[in-house]
Amino acid sequence: MAFQNIIFEFVLIFAGAAFFATLFLYLKQPVILAYIGFGIVAGPWGLGFIKEPEHIEKLSHVGVILLLYLLGLNLQPDRLFHLFSKTAVVTALTSLVFFVIVSAAALAFGFNLTESIIIGAALMFSSTIISLKLIPTTALHHKHTGEMMTSVLLMQDVIAIILILMLTGGQGEQVTTAIAMLFIKLVLLAVIAYGFVKYVVNNLFLRFDIIKEYTFLLSLGWGLFGAGVAEFAGLSYEMGAFIAGVAFASSPVAMVVAETLKPLRDFFLILFFFSIGAQFNFLVTTQDVLLAGAVISVLIIAVKPLVFSQGFQLIGESKKFSMELGVRLGQGSEFSLLVAYSALAVGLIDVRASYLIQMVVIITFVLSTYWVVYRYRTPISSTERNRMD
Numbered sequence: 001m002a003f004q005n006i007i008f009e010f011v012l013i014f015a016g017a018a019f020f021a022t023l024f025l026y027l028k029q030p031v032i033l034a035y036i037g038f039g040i041v042a043g044p045w046g047l048g049f050i051k052e053p054e055h056i057e058k059l060s061h062v063g064v065i066l067l068l069y070l071l072g073l074n075l076q077p078d079r080l081f082h083l084f085s086k087t088a089v090v091t092a093l094t095s096l097v098f099f100v101i102v103s104a105a106a107l108a109f110g111f112n113l114t115e116s117i118i119i120g121a122a123l124m125f126s127s128t129i130i131s132l133k134l135i136p137t138t139a140l141h142h143k144h145t146g147e148m149m150t151s152v153l154l155m156q157d158v159i160a161i162i163l164i165l166m167l168t169g170g171q172g173e174q175v176t177t178a179i180a181m182l183f184i185k186l187v188l189l190a191v192i193a194y195g196f197v198k199y200v201v202n203n204l205f206l207r208f209d210i211i212k213e214y215t216f217l218l219s220l221g222w223g224l225f226g227a228g229v230a231e232f233a234g235l236s237y238e239m240g241a242f243i244a245g246v247a248f249a250s251s252p253v254a255m256v257v258a259e260t261l262k263p264l265r266d267f268f269l270i271l272f273f274f275s276i277g278a279q280f281n282f283l284v285t286t287q288d289v290l291l292a293g294a295v296i297s298v299l300i301i302a303v304k305p306l307v308f309s310q311g312f313q314l315i316g317e318s319k320k321f322s323m324e325l326g327v328r329l330g331q332g333s334e335f336s337l338l339v340a341y342s343a344l345a346v347g348l349i350d351v352r353a354s355y356l357i358q359m360v361v362i363i364t365f366v367l368s369t370y371w372v373v374y375r376y377r378t379p380i381s382s383t384e385r386n387r388m389d
Contacts, residue, residue: 039277063268072245
């Protein structure tokens with residue numbers, strides 16, 4: 001039923017988002033927040049133009065998949081391995097610190113031990129979408145800043161998937177086996193993808209690269225195929241897309257392909273930000289957790305940049321560079337919402353704890369976006385001085 005009005009909904013979403021984006025730009029506000037804001041206004045808890053935003057969220061997930069695919073296209077396998085070896089310890093230690101601090105804060109606000117642990121675990125991750133959307137494309141793909149951010153975010157994604165496996169798979173030997181299989185599947189998928197690109201995909205590009213429509217279709221098809229295979233194997237669409245991109249990164253046409261896919265990525269990411277706002281019931285959500293959500297949000301925004309900064313300095317990065325990375329990674333994550341939904345589904349947390357996680361994610365998205373847009377270079381800055389792509 002929900003998909004019957006999809007054309008009308010697309011008209012409404014993109015026309016409304018364009019209007020809100022224009023208004024926000026005139027007011028010198030971050031344009032990403034325009035999409036979230038319009039989602040709140042048009043969603044079921046606002047004016048009710050979109051009554052069932054869940055299917056929009058499912059469609060918007062394609063934007064996240066394409067985002068990870070494009071990241072992979074710009075990372076050579078040997079460079080990726082070097083980055084992972086450098087940032088693995090930092091990612092693990094900082095995640096542990098965030099987990100302890102947020103869990104303690106949740107306990108202080110009256111949540112029980114199990115709920116506090118899950119709240120802390122959910123909110124220790126940073127947002128792949130916010131972090132990467134707010135960094136200039138040149139810095140993301142060709143500079144050290146983008147490489148370091150990417151490696152940390154991908155390591156966090158692996159930790160998040162392990163956490164979701166633990167929440168949904170029970171305890172004991174079964175979960176241990178599932179985690180071990182996760183890493184085996186990752187290695188196998190990477191090896192198979194690399195071989196397929198080398199002996200099949202590259203040859204097809206060399207033979208038919210004169211037909212641009214075909215190169216676009218083949219590159220898009222390969223990325224989504226990798227995502228689908230990974231999901232079927234029990235990993236995630238994002239991981240599969242990223243592996244497909246890394247395997248394809250050595251191709252001579254990888255950079256050209258990346259440029260052609262960017263508009264398609266942005267189309268779906270607008271849907272993603274809209275769906276976040278549309279699914280957020282501000283009045284109901286904030287009734288029971290307003291104070292706790294506000295305090296934990298400010299705590300995350302204050303603590304994450306500082307902890308990340310110290311972590312990056314420990315591995316030899318400069319103080320200024322480390323602080324910028326920390327600020328760009330200083331928010332909750334879309335994975336936080338997935339962890340909350342998983343924990344709620346199996347009865348480990350109640351609706352109040354789930355509302356808290358949702359509220360903190362939205363608030364940190366907003367606060368982090370403002371901090372980055374007004375302090376550092378971004379593609380969406382409303383000022384000429386900080387606008388860069």
